[in-house]
Structure formats: structure tokens, C-alpha cells
Amino acid sequence: MAKRIDVSGLDIYYGAFKAVEGVNMTVEPRNVTAFIGPSGCGKSTMLRTLNRMHEVVPGARVEGKVMLDDQDLYSSDVDPVAVRRVVGMVFQRPNPFPTMSIYDNVAAGLKLNGVRQKSVLDDAVERSLKGANLWKEVHDRLNRPGGSLSGGQQQRLCIARAIAVEPQVLLMDEPCSALDPISTLAIEDLISQLKERFTIVIVTHNMQQAARVSDATAFFNLSGQGKPGHLIEMDSTQKIFSNPSEKATEAYITGRFG
Numbered sequence: 370m371a372k373r374i375d376v377s378g379l380d381i382y383y384g385a386f387k388a389v390e391g392v393n394m395t396v397e398p399r400n401v402t403a404f405i406g407p408s409g410c411g412k413s414t415m416l417r418t419l420n421r422m423h424e425v426v427p428g429a430r431v432e433g434k435v436m437l438d439d440q441d442l443y444s445s446d447v448d449p450v451a452v453r454r455v456v457g458m459v460f461q462r463p464n465p466f467p468t469m470s471i472y473d474n475v476a477a478g479l480k481l482n483g484v485r486q487k488s489v490l491d492d493a494v495e496r497s498l499k500g501a502n503l504w505k506e507v508h509d510r511l512n513r514p515g516g517s518l519s520g521g522q523q524q525r526l527c528i529a530r531a532i533a534v535e536p537q538v539l540l541m542d543e544p545c546s547a548l549d550p551i552s553t554l555a556i557e558d559l560i561s562q563l564k565e566r567f568t569i570v571i572v573t574h575n576m577q578q579a580a581r582v583s584d585a586t587a588f589f590n591l592s593g594q595g596k597p598g599h600l601i602e603m604d605s606t607q608k609i610f611s612n613p614s615e616k617a618t619e620a621y622i623t624g625r626f627g
């Protein structure tokens with residue numbers, strides 16, 4: 370079940386440095402939401418607060434609220450590891466376990482969750498590889514190492530690994546930035562299919578990509594080096610790219626800065 374995310378009054382810190390300030394936003398379920406903005410404005414930092422990955426950096430912390438439907442992710446009784454199971458993540462560089470087989474890469478999360486039955490694992494591996502549009506290319510070589518695949522295939526393998534544990538939200542931090550244009554289009558097609566089942570948030574530097582794949586766009590900006598980033602505007606992608614409310618958004622999407 371895809372979930373809705375409600376962020377309110379969120380400030381994000383690395384030690385004493387406030388990297389992002391005062392974010393209020395709603396991410397709708399079964400939608401793709403894109404985070405855009407110039408380098409250093411806090412897009413990746415913001416993304417990582419949505420599955421409590423931010424706090425793996427020593428001294429990093431947040432103030433404010435992140436609600437996943439009616440659950441407060443930062444409530445003291447919430448286990449961050451359980452949050453990351455529900456809110457999966459795909460990173461900029463494809464990071465399969467390189468020597469582990471394709472099969473085991475996809476099954477890794479399920480095995481960690483205690484699933485042992487071979488038929489259950491087999492089904493999940495096939496379903497996830499099909500979901501990631503990779504099954505046709507790898508079904509006859511599931512025992513080959515993950516590192517033997519091309520970059521685009523490796524990224525789809527990472528997406529298969531992320532969806533194998535049936536998360537409700539999928540966070541993607543520039544998932545195509547290390548890929549060639551054909552692999553990029555394959556991932557973009559895949560994102561459009563996955564949004565039928567998951568809530569997806571994607572950080573991208575590529576304006577055309579944000580316009581192509583997302584339903585909603587959030588534009589972040591910062592007023593100067595060493596200052597915190599802010600959410601300037603969030604709206605339907607169509608509105609942001611055709612008639613944004615803020616001058617800074619228009620300047621950014623038309624390439625006049627950033």
C-alpha cells in the first residue's frame with residue numbers, strides 16, 4: 370500500500386550547521402514527486418530524512434515532523450530500521466553487492482527479514498525482477514554476479530532489490546545520473562510503472578527528467594553559501610514548469626541560474 374508523507378516544520382542539521390530550514394510539504398501516494406534545485410540546497414538531505422537515513426551521519430539530526438500516513442517517523446518508539454524497510458531507497462551510483470549473485474542481490478532484504486522458504490524467495494525474485502523490467506535480460510543467468518551487469522542493468526537490479534521487500538515508498542537520489550540516455554529512458558519508464566504501486570520521490574538535476582516523470586515538483590533554493598536551503602515552491606509539475614508562482618523557480622527552470 371502506497372503511503373502519503375506529510376512533512377511539517379522540518380529543520381535538518383549536520384551538527385551545528387542547519388542545512389535545510391522550515392520545510393512543510395505533502396507527498397501524495399501513487400505519485401512521483403521530484404525534488405529540484407541548485408547544488409547544495411539540501412535535496413538529498415531532505416530525501417534522506419524521509420527514511421531516517423539522515424541520522425546515520427554522526428551529529429546529524431532533525432527537528433519537526435515527518436508523518437507516514439498517521440505514523441510519526443521520528444517518534445521515540447519508532448525503530449529506524451523498520452522505517453527503512455517501509456521506505457526503500459535507490460542511490461545515485463548503482464550499488465549491487467558485486468560478487469553476490471543476481472538472485473541473492475534481490476533476495477538479500479527478504480533473507481535479512483527472516484524469509485527462508487525457497488519457493489517464497491524464488492517467487493519474490495521473479496516478481497521483483499519483472500517489476501524492475503530486468504527479468505527478460507537475466508532470467509537465464511540468475512547465478513551470475515551482480516557486478517557482471519551493465520550500469521543500467523545494475524541500477525534496475527538495485528530497484529528490484531528495493532521493491533523485493535514490498536516497501537510503501539521508494540526514494541531515488543539521482544538514480545539516472547550515472548547512466549547513458551537509453552538506460553535513463555528505461556529507468557524513467559520503470560518509474561512511471563512503479564508509481565501505480567508505490568509513492569515515489571526522486572531527486573534530479575535533469576529538468577527534462579523532472580518534467581517527464583513527475584506529477585509534483587518541489588523546488589528548493591538557498592540564499593547563499595553556508596545558509597540553509599528552503600522549499601521555495603511545490604505544485605503540480607505542469608504548473609511549476611509552465612507557470613510557477615515564484616520568480617526564483619522560473620529563473621531556475623529556464624536555466625537562468627543553478
Ligand SMILES: Nc1ncnc2c1ncn2[C@@H]1O[C@H](COP(=O)(O)OP(=O)(O)OP(=O)(O)O)[C@@H](O)[C@H]1O
Pocket residue numbers: 383388406407408409410411412413414415426595
Ligand atoms: N555528511 C554531511 N556532513 C556535513 N554537511 C553535509 C553532509 N552532507 C551534506 N552536507 C551539507 O548540507 C547541505 C545540503 O547538501 P545536499 O547534498 O543535501 O544538497 P543537494 O541539493 O542534494 O546538492 P547536490 O545537488 O549537489 O547533490 C550542503 O551545504 C552540504 O555541504
